[in-house]
Amino acid sequence: MEPLLKVQGLSVNFSGLKALSDVTFDSFAGEVRAVIGPNGAGKTTLFNAISGYVPSTAGQIFFKGEPLHGLAPHDISVKGVRRTFQTGGLFPEMSALENVLAGLHVQIESGFFGIVLGLAEAREAEREGILRAKRLLDLMDLGAAAEQPVKDLSGGQQRMVEIVRTLATEPPLLLLDEPVVGLSPPMRDRMMDIIRRLAGEEGIGIMLIEHVIDLVMSGSDTIVVLSSGELIAEGTPEEVRQNREVLEAYLGHA
Amino acid sequence: MEKKNGNTSLITSNQLRWFYYLVPVAALIIPFVANEYLLWIVNAILVYTLVTVGFNIIIGNLGQLAFANTAFFGIGAYTSAILMVYGGVPYTLSILMSAIVGGLAGFLASVTALRGIRLYYLAIITLAFGELMRWVYLHGDDVTKGSDGLRIPDDIFFLGIPLDSEVPKFFVFLLLAVLLVKATSNLMRSRIGRAIVAIRENEATTASLGIHTARYIVLAFVWSGSVVGVAGAMFAVLTERVLPEAFGLTEVIIHFGMVLVGGTGSIVGSVIGAITLTTLPEYFRQFPGMDELFFGIIIVLVLLFLPKGIVSLLWRISPAFKERYYRD
C-alpha cells in the first residue's frame, strides 16, 4: 500500500540543540499510529515539523507523494494534514459553532465581493457551511452547546469541539496532540472509540501523541517510539512492548 | 432561531433584524424635527459611526493595538479636499478615492504588523505615523495650507444633490453610513470575519485550519482604512475646512474611547460609542476642560464596570444583541 505520509531523515535543531534527528517512518490511511516517548523526546516537535510550525533542518516529508517540507502551516492544512494542539488550540471567545465554522473556512466557497454585497451565492455557501457545522456538532452530542463561547464548556466538550473543528473538512491525515489528556476515564474511552471509528470507517490516517500506555496499547495499530529526538522503535503494540530499547528509554528516564 | 438553555429573551434575532433596518428609516424624520445645530451633531455622529466601526475592526475584531485609524481619517479627509480643491474632482468620485487611499494607508499599517511589530510597538509606531502625517499637513503649506486648513469649495454635489446645508448632507451621510455599516456587518459575519476574529483569539492555531493569516490581517487593515477614509471624506464636507488639529493625539484618544465605551468587536457597540461620545462632550464643551474631564470619567467608569462596553447592557435585554460571526 502507498503510504499517506512519508517522513525521511527528518531533523530539527533549536539553536544547536537536536530536537529531532534523522527520523524516518511511513504512515498509512486508516491506521491509528501512536507516537510515544518520555518527556522531551521530540513528540510535539515531530508534529510541529510535519504541520509546518517549525522548520526542519534536514530531511523530507511527503504527503500523498507531494513534499510538505518548507510549506507554511496553512498550506499544509489545505493539502489535508490537519492537527490539534496540546493546549489552548480553540478560540475561547467564539462559540462552538463559530469554532467549527472557522475549521470549515477553506470549504466555504464565498468570495470577498459576494460577501460584502450580500449576494445570494455567498450567502448560500455560508448557509451550507452552517448546516454542516451544526450537523457535525450534533453528531458529537454538542448541539446544545453550539451557541456558547467555548471557554464556558467543560474540558471534555472543548476537546470534542477541537476534534470536530479539525475533522470538519474531512482531512485524510489527522495529527492529534494528546487528545485525551484531562478527560475523565469514561470520556477517554469514548474519545478513543471515536478515533478508532474515524480510522476504521472513514479511512482517515491518524497520528496521536499519548502518555497513557494502556490506551496506546489497546487503541493503536502501530506505535512509534521517540527518545531524545531519535526514533528508537516502530511496530505493533506487541512488538513495542517487548522491545528492550523502549523499556530502557522509559526506565532510564523514570 | 430558537433559544436553547431557556434563555429568557424579549427580542429574538429575527425581530432584531427588523429593528436594525428600522433605525435608519426612523432616522429619516430627524431633518424635519431638528435645527441646523442639532442636525450638525447628528451628521457628526454618522461620520464618527464609520470612524468607530472601522477602528473597531482593528481593535476589537483583529485585536491589534494599532492607533493608525485617526491617520486614516485625516488621509481620507485631505485626499477628498485636495482632489476637490485642486483637481475639480466631483465629490462622489473623491469619496471613492478617499476609500482607496485610506485602504493603501491601511495596507502600510498592516505591513508593520506582519513584520512582527505588535502590541506596544505597534501602538507606538502607529501613533508616530499619525503625528508624522499631521506634520506633513502642517508643513505642506503649498497644498494643505498649513495650520489655516484647507477650505473645500462651496459648490459640492453628491450625484447631483447640492450639499449646501445640513439637510442634504444628512441624507448623503446616512446613505453612506448605512451602506458601509451593512457591508462591514456582512464581512464580519462571514468566513472572512471569523478568520479575523480567530487571529485575535489564537493566531498560531488559526493557520492550522488552512487560514492564510497574513492575508486576513492585511484585509482587516485595508477594509478599516477604506471605511475610515470614507468617513474622512464625509468629515471634510461636514466641517468645510480640513485642519491638521482634527487628526492629532487627542482625536486618537476620542476615537479609541468610542470603540471601548460602545463595546470592542461589536458593530452595534460602535454606533453606541459614536453617539455617546459625540453628544455628551458636546454638551459640556461650554466649560473649558469639562468635556475632557467628563470624557475621561465616562471611559474609566465603563472600563471598571462595563468592561465589554455599553452594548453589554443590551445583552441583558436579549442575547441576540451579542456579536455573532455568522448569519442564519
Place this chain on the structure above:
Amino acid sequence: MDIFLQLTLSGLSQGAIFALIALSLTVVYRATTIVNFGHGDFVMAGAFFVYVLVIYVELPYVFAAISAVLIMLGMGLGVSRGFIDPIKAGPHIGFAMMSISLGYVLRGGARFLWGREVFPMPRVFDIEPFFIGNLVVTGDVLFISAIVAVFLLIFFFIFYRTTTGVIIQAVYQSERGATLIGVNVRAFHQSMWGVGLAMGALAGILIAPISLLHPDLGATFLIRGFAAMTLGGFGSLGGAVVGGLLLGVAEQLFGFYINSSLQDITAYLIIVAVLVIRPAGLFGRTVTVRV
C-alpha cells in the same frame, strides 16, 4: 565646531528630561508589562502641583518640588490599586485605555481649574550664564543636568547595588519565583507605579521653570519618552537613559543642520526608523513576537 558643542550641550540637558521620562515609563513597564499611555499627563500634573504650591501656597521651590513628588507617588499607588488592579484580568487594550483616560481626566481637570491660559513660572535656576571655553552654560542647563545626573546615580545605585534593587530585578525576571520567596507582587506593582509617577513628576518639576505650563504639555513629552525607550531598547533601563540623551541631542542637531521644522518630528522619525530597522533598539534584547 563651537555651535556643534553648544547644540550638543543643550541637547543633553533636554535629553536628560526625556531620559527621566523614558526611565519612569520603563520602571512601570518592566514591573507590570503595562505601558502608561497617560504618562505625559502625569508629568504635566507634577509640573502643575509645583506651580500651585509655589504660586498659591507660596512654598519655596524645593519644598514644593518634594511635595509634588510625594503627591504623585501617592497617586501612583492609588492608580495601581484603584484602577489597574480591578481590570487585571482583561486584555492589554483595557490597560492602554485606562491609562489614557486617567491622563485625560488630569488634563481636563487642569484645564477646568486654570482655563485655557498658559502660565509662566518664576525662574528658579536663575544664575548668570558662564563660559567653559567658548561654551555658554546657563543655569537651566546646569541645574537640570546636575539634578538628573545625581538622581540617575542614586537610582542605578539602588537598582544594582542594594538588596532592594536585587529584589526588584528578581521580580522583573520571574513573578512566580518572587512569590515563592515571599514577595507580595501586588504591593510590588503598586509601589512601582508610585515610583514611576514620582519620577515622572520629577521630570515635570524640571520642565516647569523652563517652559510655559499648559494642560496639553504632556503629549509631546510622552511621545519623546516613547522615542527614547524605543531607541534605547524597549524595557532596558540603561537604554532609556541613553536613548533619552541621544534623542535630545538629535533633536537639536536635526533642527539646526537640516531644517528647524524637523526638530518637532525627530522623535517620530526615530520611532519609525528604529522599529522598522532594528525593533530591539540599541540595548534591547531581540524582540521576537510570535506570529
